[in-house]
Amino acid sequence: MQFLHFFAALQGKFIHFLQIAIFIVMAWIGGLKVFQYEADGIVPFVANSxxxxxxxxxxxxxxxxxxxxxxxxxxxxxxxxxxxxxxxFSYGLGGVIVCIGILTLLGIWYPKAGFVGGLLTFIMSVVTLSFLITTPEVYVPNLGGDFPTPNFGFPYLSGAGRLVLKDIIMLVSGLIIASDCAQRLLNSKCP
Structure with a gap:
């Protein structure tokens, strides 16, 4: 029972770890958008969106x-x-992603910034998850071959599709952070 209390007491710290994790992912991925290979790699997603x-x-x-x-x-x-x-476009998108990460990280100290960062993380994730509907490259293609296989198309995710699907975690994380920051803002306004 004491172990459960210990973990329950750390919930706020774990949310801060989540904010740090989102910042790391956003800064890294956003920062990579200035490189040619990363910009080329997002073309199928953007072109079909x-x-x-x-x-x-x-x-x-x-x-x-x-x-x-x-x-x-x-x-x-x-x-x-x-x-x-x-x-x-990739430079601009990278800048936006890095800014979202910074806002989310700042939420540790400034709940208003974290609230905005959490909501923007959620919105960005909704757009990213829409690629599961709009981008053909997210599913394994039918390449034919000597032995036809039914393992192509929906629900067989390609590497790109598996990467996109992980944004469900970012989507929920953004909501958790926005909710935590909203609670902190409300608590700070109460006497």
Whole structure:
């Protein structure tokens, strides 16, 4: 029983750990958006998204011909991405993601900032989870082969799909942080 009380008493500290964890993820992933390979990697998500595709200048299906293998530098593809607005959009998105992480972290000391950061984490996660509906690359493709297999399409998540699905954790974490910060704000206004 004492063990349960010990853990219950640490709930506030665990929420702070959650805020630190979100900051680390947001700062790292947002910071990577300035690199070519990361910007290239988000193109299928952005190009197919009804919330973001208007940021790109080329048609959604064109990117299929200009995919760079992760870490590769193919000049023809990079030129297409420059013209598409891939890199400029990625820089802006990275900045937004880092700012959300900072707001969430600041919530440890400033509940108003944390409340906003938690809500923005939730909203960002809703948009990210929408990729499960809009982006074909989140499911294993039917590549045919000598032995046809039924293991493609929904519900068989690709590596990209598994990465997107994890945002359910970010979504709930954002709500927990926003709720905790709201409670702290309410408590500070009570006599």
């Amino acid at each position: 009804p919330f973001m595709s208007f940021f790109y200048t080329n048609e959604a299906t064109e990117y299929q011909h200009y995919k760079n293998p992760e870490g590769a530098t193919v000049t023809k593809n990079i030129n297409w991405h420059r013209e598409n607005g891939t890199y400029i």
